[in-house]
Amino acid sequence: MVKDALRVVKPTVDKVKAIVEFFHRSTVAIEKLKSTQRQMGMPELRPKQECATRWNSTFYMLKRILESKDAIISTLAVINAPVDTLSQEEWETVKEVCPVLEPFEEVTVEISAESYVTASKMLPLCKGLQRVTAHHQQSVTVDKVKELATALCSSMDRKFLRMEYNTVLSETTALDPRFKKLAFSDNRAMDEALQRITAAAARCNPSSLSAPPSEGQEEEVGVGAGSQEPQASAVWRLFDERATGDTARRNPTADAVLEVRSYLEEPLIQRAEEDPLNWWEAKASVYPCLVKVMVGRLCIVATSVPSERVFSKTGQIITERRNRISPSKLRHLVFLNANLH
Numbered sequence: 001m002v003k004d005a006l007r008v009v010k011p012t013v014d015k016v017k018a019i020v021e022f023f024h025r026s027t028v029a030i031e032k033l034k035s036t037q038r039q040m041g042m043p044e045l046r047p048k049q050e051c052a053t054r055w056n057s058t059f060y061m062l063k064r065i066l067e068s069k070d071a072i073i074s075t076l077a078v079i080n081a082p083v084d085t086l087s088q089e090e091w092e093t094v095k096e097v098c099p100v101l102e103p104f105e106e107v108t109v110e111i112s113a114e115s116y117v118t119a120s121k122m123l124p125l126c127k128g129l130q131r132v133t134a135h136h137q138q139s140v141t142v143d144k145v146k147e148l149a150t151a152l153c154s155s156m157d158r159k160f161l162r163m164e165y166n167t168v169l170s171e172t173t174a175l176d177p178r179f180k181k182l183a184f185s186d187n188r189a190m191d192e193a194l195q196r197i198t199a200a201a202a203r204c205n206p207s208s209l210s211a212p213p214s215e216g217q218e219e220e221v222g223v224g225a226g227s228q229e230p231q232a233s234a235v236w237r238l239f240d241e242r243a244t245g246d247t248a249r250r251n252p253t254a255d256a257v258l259e260v261r262s263y264l265e266e267p268l269i270q271r272a273e274e275d276p277l278n279w280w281e282a283k284a285s286v287y288p289c290l291v292k293v294m295v296g297r298l299c300i301v302a303t304s305v306p307s308e309r310v311f312s313k314t315g316q317i318i319t320e321r322r323n324r325i326s327p328s329k330l331r332h333l334v335f336l337n338a339n340l341h
Contacts, residue, residue, distance in 0.1 A: 001156070002055045002101065002152065005151040005152045005155060008151060012144070016065055016094065019072065024049060029075065029079055030046065032075050033068070033071055040074075042070075045067055047061070056108055056109075059102070060105075063098050066098060089142075093142050096142050097148065100145060100148060100149055107125050107126075107128075110125065111125065111302040112302075112306075118303070119172040120172040120179060122169050123163060123169055124179060126156070126160050130160065134153055137150055164190070174197060175297050176298065177280070178270075179268070179271075181264065198256045200293045202253045202255070203252070259288075262286075262287070276298065280294050310334060310338050313338065
């Protein structure tokens, strides 16, 4: 999405990329840049190169060259570099592009994590992105950057249109005690998610999994109990009959509805300070069925980045000097590497 929208400012990005590549190729240029940065009292920042497979590397490249703007302009002029320098208008473009892209980079980093819950954050983060980008669309002054913001808004409107109806995202969000109903703007989508959660909780109820005893078994139990403690049975008969009747009237669906209703009435926990998994661990005895549903939802990651990291770690384990590791041992090493923190 962002990569496609960046085509609007491609000429400027290409010129920045050429400047960065020049500094990375020339030892003289990079040393002169460091010297200029020291003279200007600036931190020695090396220009960052763009990676074709990662859109956020473009943001990092633009941000870094903007941070070293004066030193880069001076260095290119002193060494008479054979690259096209940026015009004042292009520098303004870079300056306004960075704030537009920064929220996307922030969201990308947050949902690419693997040490905390991520899928439940998708709905509120996407809504926040739309709001922030719409604000930038109105506030930027450079026409090309305004086109970029407009393209991003249009793309998000199209991609996020029915996101709340996504089964996984809606259920994980509703089961996150930081968000619950608050993350939904569509009441129908919220109600459907809660209905699915309630049905799943009812299926997790132990009483829905166990079959009622047969008449013969009931008679045997009754006879055994009566023969062992006849007086106690007579004394407690009225209470036992009422308790049995109350239990018979209950069903897994009713229990699940009560659990969901009680869960929704709980106050939201602090988003930045509390861990939803710790909250559920503390409430496991209060919501025994919902906890089972939660385990299968909040473990879902929002992106494929964690799995890609596993592949990268595999490549680091198998090297030229360690190329005879058996598949079984490799699998165990990767598992330990990915799960022991």
